[in-house]
Amino acid sequence: MALIVHKYGGTSMGSTERIRSVAQRVAKWVRAGHQLVVVPSAMSGETNRLLGLAKELMPASVSAESQRELDAIAATGEQVSVGLLALALQSQGVPAVSYAGWQVPIATDSAFTKARIESIDDTRVRADLAAGKVVIITGFQGIDEDSNVTTLGRGGSDTSAVAVAAAMKADECLIYTDVDGVYTTDPRIVPEARRLSTVSFEEMLEMASLGSKVLQIRSVEFAGKYRVPLRVLSSFTPWDIPVEEECRSGTLITFEEDEKMEQAVVSGIAFNRDEAKITVMGVPDKPGIAYQILGPVADANIDIDVIIQNVSHDGKTDFSFTVHRNDYARTLELLKATVLPATGAAQVMGDPKICKVSIVGIGMRSHVGVASKMFRTLSEEGINIQMITTSEIKTSVVIDEKYMELAVRALHKAFDLDQEAAAA
Numbered sequence: 001m002a003l004i005v006h007k008y009g010g011t012s013m014g015s016t017e018r019i020r021s022v023a024q025r026v027a028k029w030v031r032a033g034h035q036l037v038v039v040p041s042a043m044s045g046e047t048n049r050l051l052g053l054a055k056e057l058m059p060a061s062v063s064a065e066s067q068r069e070l071d072a073i074a075a076t077g078e079q080v081s082v083g084l085l086a087l088a089l090q091s092q093g094v095p096a097v098s099y100a101g102w103q104v105p106i107a108t109d110s111a112f113t114k115a116r117i118e119s120i121d122d123t124r125v126r127a128d129l130a131a132g133k134v135v136i137i138t139g140f141q142g143i144d145e146d147s148n149v150t151t152l153g154r155g156g157s158d159t160s161a162v163a164v165a166a167a168m169k170a171d172e173c174l175i176y177t178d179v180d181g182v183y184t185t186d187p188r189i190v191p192e193a194r195r196l197s198t199v200s201f202e203e204m205l206e207m208a209s210l211g212s213k214v215l216q217i218r219s220v221e222f223a224g225k226y227r228v229p230l231r232v233l234s235s236f237t238p239w240d241i242p243v244e245e246e247c248r249s250g251t252l253i254t255f256e257e258d259e260k261m262e263q264a265v266v267s268g269i270a271f272n273r274d275e276a277k278i279t280v281m282g283v284p285d286k287p288g289i290a291y292q293i294l295g296p297v298a299d300a301n302i303d304i305d306v307i308i309q310n311v312s313h314d315g316k317t318d319f320s321f322t323v324h325r326n327d328y329a330r331t332l333e334l335l336k337a338t339v340l341p342a343t344g345a346a347q348v349m350g351d352p353k354i355c356k357v358s359i360v361g362i363g364m365r366s367h368v369g370v371a372s373k374m375f376r377t378l379s380e381e382g383i384n385i386q387m388i389t390t391s392e393i394k395t396s397v398v399i400d401e402k403y404m405e406l407a408v409r410a411l412h413k414a415f416d417l418d419q420e421a422a423a424a
């Protein structure tokens with residue numbers, strides 16, 4: 001008997017029919033002799049609908065008080081889906097009980113809309129499992145030390161599932177979604193994208209952080225920190241395929257680098273449309289200027305991603321960086337109010353219509369010329385690169401948003417990711 005955590009995403013839980021199919025699949029695992037904890041998302045579209053309602057009524061300037069309410073509202077989506085799944089399981093004759101995050105409890109910090117899980121008390125869950133029940137826990141949410149409901153950021157149910165698996169030392173965490181694994185890039189953008197049967201933890205971490213929404217980045221961080229055996233697979237296969245077959249399907253996140261030795265240099269391409277670019281023009285080029293510009297931004301709790309500083313002319317330089325698009329207007333306002341007067345910069349400009357495209361692969365460590373091939377491919381397509389950033393296993397470029405799909409397709413082809421050898 002193994003302890004298994006299943007996570008089902010929004011599309012997998014998208015209708016009562018889909019929830020019935022999830023219940024049938026879970027019941028199959030129970031009949032195979034396993035203990036099951038299931039972490040579902042809200043039904044697809046539900047979180048957007050709830051946040052849409054909230055936005056119609058909330059004040060223009062977002063305060064911590066309004067964010068608290070946003071979390072309380074958004075968290076209800078998952079509270080409905082856990083109850084529905086419990087009923088569907090009970091209808092199959094499988095004892096099941098559902099809990100909201102606060103009932104477990106899953107303790108988080110108080111960063112509303114992007115809270116971090118701090119601890120999980122599994123006493124209640126273990127007692128239910130011992131009593132032969134399937135335990136269903138809401139994804140995406142927890143409770144802070146003042147008993148406020150918090151949410152973990154969009155896509156956060158992945159993180160809930162992996163955190164529960166880590167806390168309970170589960171034998172496996174299976175992330176069921178609407179694709180049958182992790183692909184060389186988003187198959188919605190490149191139909192020729194190929195499923196990877198394994199992907200290294202490091203590559204998955206980069207792909208998630210660079211925009212591949214198949215797994216929320218924090219879920220990958222948890223999996224790495226606690227070595228949670230993690231697999232991404234489809235909930236759209238027939239529910240009654242044998243458990244052993246399901247265990248081999250999808251994509252396994254591996255922790256051993258050696259398994260990847262024979263692999264392609266570039267394993268995947270990620271893209272992110274959620275960023276915006278800010279440029280401070282004509283700043284005096286002197287020590288401390290980066291801190292003078294970015295210090296107030298960081299103090300306002302705004303995450304900064306790619307940064308470049310241009311060559312200076314006549315003691316002045318231009319300084320550009322990217323932030324999340326949700327923080328774009330706030331960052332512009334902040335810089336105009338504080339940095340312009342403090343530094344004597346000429347002006348602050350912004351462009352929200354950019355995107356970041358990245359190539360990822362641990363093989364890049366040992367191969368030269370990968371970045372230059374990326375730049376050549378983009379230049380052959382006439383795509384101008386605005387910013388570049390690299391690490392050991394990735395190269396990212398910031399380009400005009402309108403070229404995103406073209407860039408991803410061209411790079412996918414240039415690095416032969418559509419060829420058989422690219423997959424593990």
Ligand code: ADP
Pocket residue numbers: 008009010011012041155176177178179181182183184185186187188211212213214215268
């Ligand atoms: P869920 O609701 O199950 O959490 P998500 O929509 O969050 O599902 O994530 C699955 C989606 O991620 C897929 O439908 C796919 O379009 C997208 N995706 C982006 N990059 C990749 C990738 N490299 N491999 C697979 N899917 C990807």
Ligand code: ASP
Pocket residue numbers: 009010041042047048077139140153154155156157158
């Ligand atoms: N329902 C939440 C969202 O839509 C969390 C999740 O689906 O993972 O972001």
Ligand code: MG
Pocket residue numbers: 009155158213214215216
């Ligand atoms: Mg998701």
